[in-house]
Amino acid sequence: IEKLKREIFILKGQLKFTEKSIRMNTTAIGLLPKFIEETEIKEIKIPKRKGLLNKKGSKSSFTSSADLRETSFDLYELKDRLGRFLGSIAKNSFITAFGKPGSGKSTFFLQLADYFTQYGIVLYVTPEEGISPTFQAKLKSNNISNEDIHITAFTKLSEIRAALKKYNYAFCFIDSINMIVDAEPDKLEELRNDYSDTCFAMILQSTKDGKFKGSNEYAHNSDIHIKVTAGLAETEKNRFNQLSEYEVFTKL
16 A cells, blocks of 8 residues: 555646746746747848849849859841951940951941941940041041941040930940040949940050050950951951851951
C-alpha cells in the first residue's frame, strides 16, 4: 500500500508539471503574432547594376547563363552595305573612327549619320569644319539633304549635353573630339552614362604616322573602332560583328 501511495504521489507531480508546460506553451503561442508584429523585419536589397536585364526584361544584379541565352536586347538591325560592315549594334553603342586628313572619315560619318536617321534624329557636331562651304560640299557630293540631321559647330561638351537634354536625339556624332575644348575620356563616359539610350560616334584626328591623337581610352571604351585610309574604312575592333571593310566612296 505504501508503495502504491508513493507511485500515485509521483504521478500527480508529473501531471502538474505537464499542465504547467501546456499553459506556458499556450501563452507563448498566443504572444507569437504580437511578437512578429512588433519585430522590425528589414528587407535585404541586392544592389543592381545598370543595364543588366533578365529574360523578362526587368533589371537585376545578376543573371544565369541560361537566362542570358534567352535575353532579348534592344538592337539596331542594320542592313545593306553598312549593315554587313557594322552588324546589328546596340542602341547605346560607342563608335570611334580615325584617319589622316582627306582619308574620307568625315564623308564616312556623314553617310553613317544619314543612314541612321531611319532609326532616329541625329545631332551632328562639327567643330572642325563648322557650318562652312567645305562641309556643304560634302553634303552635296553624298546627296544628303535630311531634316533629321541637326548640324552644329559646338566646341564644348557642356553645349552638347544641353542639346541632348533639350531634344530626344538617338545619335550624337562629333567630328572631331579633338576640337572639343573640354573633352576628356572620363567626361565623355559620364555624358554617355547620363544619356545611355543614345549612340555616340566620334572622329579622332590622326598624327603624321597615322595613329590617332588623344587618349587610348577612347578606343578602349568604344564598341567599334574604325580606321579610314584612302577611302577604305576598316574595323580594328567590333563587338557586334567580325572585322570587315567598307568602301567609303562607293554608292550605298
